[in-house]
Amino acid sequence: MKLQQLRYLVEVARHGLNVSAAAEALFTSQPGISKQIGLLEDELGVMVFERSGKRLTAITEPGKAVLEIAERILRDAENIRRVGEEYAGGDSGSLVIATTHTQARYALPAVVKSFVERHPRVRLSLHQGNPTQIAEWTLKGEANVAIATEALDQYPQLVMLPCYQWVHCVIAPEGHPIVGDKPLSLAALARWPLITYDSAFTGRSRINKAFELAQLTPNVVLTAIDADVIKTYVSLGLGLGIIARMAFDAVRDVGLQAMAAEHLFGSNTTRIGLRRGTHIRRYEYDFIELFAPHLNRKAVDMAMAGARPDDEYQL
Numbered sequence: 001m002k003l004q005q006l007r008y009l010v011e012v013a014r015h016g017l018n019v020s021a022a023a024e025a026l027f028t029s030q031p032g033i034s035k036q037i038g039l040l041e042d043e044l045g046v047m048v049f050e051r052s053g054k055r056l057t058a059i060t061e062p063g064k065a066v067l068e069i070a071e072r073i074l075r076d077a078e079n080i081r082r083v084g085e086e087y088a089g090g091d092s093g094s095l096v097i098a099t100t101h102t103q104a105r106y107a108l109p110a111v112v113k114s115f116v117e118r119h120p121r122v123r124l125s126l127h128q129g130n131p132t133q134i135a136e137w138t139l140k141g142e143a144n145v146a147i148a149t150e151a152l153d154q155y156p157q158l159v160m161l162p163c164y165q166w167v168h169c170v171i172a173p174e175g176h177p178i179v180g181d182k183p184l185s186l187a188a189l190a191r192w193p194l195i196t197y198d199s200a201f202t203g204r205s206r207i208n209k210a211f212e213l214a215q216l217t218p219n220v221v222l223t224a225i226d227a228d229v230i231k232t233y234v235s236l237g238l239g240l241g242i243i244a245r246m247a248f249d250a251v252r253d254v255g256l257q258a259m260a261a262e263h264l265f266g267s268n269t270t271r272i273g274l275r276r277g278t279h280i281r282r283y284e285y286d287f288i289e290l291f292a293p294h295l296n297r298k299a300v301d302m303a304m305a306g307a308r309p310d311d312e313y314q315l
Contacts, residue, residue: 001043002036003073005036005040006073007026008026008037009040009067009070010067010074012033012049013059013067014140017057017058017059019056046060046066047060049063072277075278076277078141078278079278091119091283092122093123093281093283095123095125095144095145095281095283095284096125097125097143097144097147098137098138098143098145098146099127099128100129100131100134100148100149100225101226101227102201102247103147105226105247106244106246106247108147108291111291115283119283119286122283127142130198130200131148131149131150131151131152132151134151134152135148135273138275139158139275141275144274145284145288146272146273146274148270149166149203150200150201150203150204150205152271153271157275158274159274159275159276160271160303161271161274161288161299161300162271163271163272163292164270164292165270166268167261167266168206168243168264168265169243169244169245169259169260169261170189170258171230171234171240171243171253172234172240172241172257172259173235173237173255173257174255174256176240176257178259179257179259183263184261184263185264186210186211186214187214189240189242189264190211190217190219192219193220194221194239194240194242195220195222195230195238195241196223196241196243197224197225197242197243198223198224199223201225203265203268206265207242210265222239227243231256234256242265245258272291277304278304280304285300288300
């Protein structure tokens with residue numbers, strides 16, 4: 001039995017039994033994967049996958065148990081490698097953060113600056129994507145830490161750590177008639193064209209839910225993943241913007257006005273996601289605590305062991 005064979009099993013299962021997709025992800029050949037899986041099944045004396053001709057159709061009952069153990073073995077092998085790198089490399093290494101544009105642009109700069117100053121020999125990379133991509137990158141080991149507001153709680157393989165709460169605001173060109181509406185209402189917003197985040201990003205689900213509960217249909221004329229893009233089109237007079245409050249700066253965003261909207265859309269929680277069972281290196285603990293000071297090493301270890309930080313901390 002070889003680690004590579006276990007890796008093939010797990011990757012095939014992860015790609016919905018599509019051997020071609022697994023081979024592409026692993027930069028190898030489809031016949032090579034099929035051969036190694038067959039050899040492993042012969043050694044184990046059980047079939048891991050059901051077949052129809054050459055096509056894999058399902059995971060057998062013993063196969064489910066084998067896959068669960070294989071995932072654990074691969075995770076432990078990766079942890080051994082991480083421990084070796086950490087202690088052999090001293091204060092050097094690499095750290096990949098998967099996050100959204102909003103977090104990278106507005107929440108992380110000060111944290112990244114402090115981290116780089118504290119760990120100059122650690123190569124820090126930011127991978128930006130949508131929340132689903134962020135979760136997948138982390139689960140595959142392509143990123144060490146996931147940071148997002150949406151979607152991460154849909155992945156039980158990730159340990160969720162609540163970091164901070166934030167709210168939306170509505171932005172409009174200076175002098176827009178809606179600026180005089182106080183307090184701002186959903187009914188008033190529904191009368192104007194709106195520009196806001198793509199459905200997968202930055203608390204968009206709360207925006208949708210608020211209008212739905214009010215039995216109103218918002219006139220969303222444009223969506224984007226980037227608050228700066230939203231502000232640009234609001235400046236052009238194409239509509240009112242709904243963005244994260246942290247993305248508005250009265251000094252920088254000349255010609256725009258922001259209106260409070262937390263009473264309309266509530267608050268959102270940004271979370272860190274870590275792959276379950278992963279060995280966390282010392283500088284990863286440091287990064288997490290810089291981003292969310294209440295998440296010290298003890299709190300992170302408790303969460304990784306099964307405790308729920310949501311129950312421990314009031315954000």
